[in-house]
Amino acid sequence: MKQYEVYRHIRRRALIFGLPVSFFALQMLAVIGSLMAVIFSFNLILLIGAVAANGILYGLLLKLTQQSGLLQMRTVFPNIISNKKITLNEKYDEPS
Template sequence: MKRFEVYRNIRKRAMIFGLPIALFALMMVAVIGSLLIIIFSFSFGIIIGVLVFNLALYAGLLKFSRTPQLFQMSSPFPKSISNKNPTPLWYEQD
């Protein structure tokens, strides 16, 4: 009989519609805001614009969740590590 081990960290990699939990929450906030805009707008162009915006946001979040290195501006590690105080001020009393 096959034995399975318990995976306790399932929430760390949980996905909903292909998005991590935080990005899914961002998408739901955008959808609720869009629904409010649709309810209070009387223009067909605004409704189409909101739908296009939601589709573009979903596609962008999917791309970001698959390759997060696209938006990384700096290296994750410092160029040098030092024990030197970063400020010339002296906080200790003599």
């Protein structure tokens, strides 16, 4: 009898072919665009180029998914949260 594992990682991102949903949508747009280009102007070199370009894009998107730090430009939350009054002249501030 086949056993199924209970999905306990509900907070993880949804992945399709190893890509997040937004990257998968970008990949599908590229595939559909290359298919339209091949269908409307059939050329063997264009077919090989489209397959290569889609393969390179897929590899690049997988690499970006694995190294998520490459896409993060800044931190979302500050390192410290303070109620201290911010003034231009720091030497007259009262210590808290």
